[in-house]
Amino acid sequence: MAKKDYYEILGVSRDSDEREIKKAYKRLAMKHHPDRNQGDKDSEAKFKEIKEAYEILTDAQKKAAYDQYGHAAFEHGSMGGGGGDFNDIFGDVFGDIFGGRRQRASRGSDLQYNMALTLEEAVRGVTKEIRIPTLAECDVCHGSGAKAGTSATTCSTCHGAGQVQMRQGFFAVQQTCPTCHGRGKIIKDPCTKCRGQGRVEKNKTLSVKIPAGVDTGDRVRLSGEGEAGESGAPAGDLYVQVQVKQHPIFERDGNNLYCEVPINFAMAALGGEIEVPTLDGRVHLKVPAETQTGKLFRMRGKGVKSVRGGAQGDLLCRVVVETPVKLNDRQKQLLRELEESLGGEKGAKNSPRSTSFLDGVKKFFDDLTG
Numbered sequence: 001m002a003k004k005d006y007y008e009i010l011g012v013s014r015d016s017d018e019r020e021i022k023k024a025y026k027r028l029a030m031k032h033h034p035d036r037n038q039g040d041k042d043s044e045a046k047f048k049e050i051k052e053a054y055e056i057l058t059d060a061q062k063k064a065a066y067d068q069y070g071h072a073a074f075e076h077g078s079m080g081g082g083g084g085d086f087n088d089i090f091g092d093v094f095g096d097i098f099g100g101r102r103q104r105a106s107r108g109s110d111l112q113y114n115m116a117l118t119l120e121e122a123v124r125g126v127t128k129e130i131r132i133p134t135l136a137e138c139d140v141c142h143g144s145g146a147k148a149g150t151s152a153t154t155c156s157t158c159h160g161a162g163q164v165q166m167r168q169g170f171f172a173v174q175q176t177c178p179t180c181h182g183r184g185k186i187i188k189d190p191c192t193k194c195r196g197q198g199r200v201e202k203n204k205t206l207s208v209k210i211p212a213g214v215d216t217g218d219r220v221r222l223s224g225e226g227e228a229g230e231s232g233a234p235a236g237d238l239y240v241q242v243q244v245k246q247h248p249i250f251e252r253d254g255n256n257l258y259c260e261v262p263i264n265f266a267m268a269a270l271g272g273e274i275e276v277p278t279l280d281g282r283v284h285l286k287v288p289a290e291t292q293t294g295k296l297f298r299m300r301g302k303g304v305k306s307v308r309g310g311a312q313g314d315l316l317c318r319v320v321v322e323t324p325v326k327l328n329d330r331q332k333q334l335l336r337e338l339e340e341s342l343g344g345e346k347g348a349k350n351s352p353r354s355t356s357f358l359d360g361v362k363k364f365f366d367d368l369t370g
């Protein structure tokens with residue numbers, strides 16, 4: 001399958017500078033990031049494509065090779081079928097996203113923490129303590145990985161760069177240094193606590209402030225609270241992913257809240273006042289006479305104010321007429337009397353909906369037979 005042009009993938013012109021390429025990449029990567037499009041294979045493929053184009057076009061050497069030879073620059077020998085083996089040559093391009101370990105001494109992995117919130121917490125904001133297992137900098141070697149009293153030496157193969165140039169056909173590619181595995185340093189006497197990794201597993205407690213108005217799927221980023229980097233490299237970020245629990249009364253849709261309020265049919269027919277719940281307490285709602293089941297009453301500004309700003313949503317109360325149950329003899333008698341008074345000629349006046357429905361049904365069968 002023919003590969004798409006890297007410039008086209010990022011939607012930039014061939015003479016774009018690095019800044020423009022980065023900008024285009026950021027915009028597209030945000031849109032197609034697997035975290036935002038969970039389970040969406042198209043997005044995942046698109047994201048890989050974007051990332052690949054970005055990795056090539058922001059690496060001066062690879063960009064030059066690509067500009068000169070196109071995709072042929074990367075389709076030789078060991079690459080075989082192309083695409084899939086990409087990782088082997090360019091190392092950890094996808095390592096951080098698809099769960100693989102990075103080989104180079106690099107920034108720690110990002111972590112994700114799923115936090116369940118009640119609707120009230122999500123609407124008002126909350127500060128919560130969380131405990132997360134993470135890799136933290138080793139306190140014995142302070143991240144260097146070398147035993148106390150010794151220090152890591154610069155790798156003599158790559159002179160500390162972590163990468164070496166290999167000739168592949170008629171051009172050169174960068175490869176992870178085989179001696180130091182990309183770290184740029186050689187540890188002769190590894191630290192005994194972290195076995196030379198520079199990091200140890202640790203639980204840490206963090207206080208996370210969730211802003212008011214968040215909803216399921218929103219993420220709060222805690223910069224630098226992810227895994228510690230290898231050999232003193234910067235730590236990754238921690239993403240707290242919000243999941244709002246189901247509420248016994250309210251259902252949220254965007255900034256609006258919905259609730260269902262049962263009323264008895266005497267109230268529905270005659271009208272009256274009821275109490276309805278809001279997140280700030282009870283309020284009175286006037287039910288007009290002749291209210292039908294399913295009617296929505298809107299209470300402006302009693303919904304949610306989104307974390308993204310904008311106007312506060314509304315509370316919509318759906319009134320449901322409840323059929324009485326467990327009637328005693330007297331109540332049954334009263335209802336029979338009521339039924340009688342509603343029947344016959346008067347029916348059309350008291351129950352216009354039933355009457356027009358029955359008329360419609362009659363017309364339907366008349367049309368069928370006639």
Ligand SMILES: [Zn+2]
Binds near residue numbers: 138145193
């Ligand atoms: Zn250590």
Ligand SMILES: [Zn+2]
Binds near residue numbers: 155163179181184185
């Ligand atoms: Zn090396």
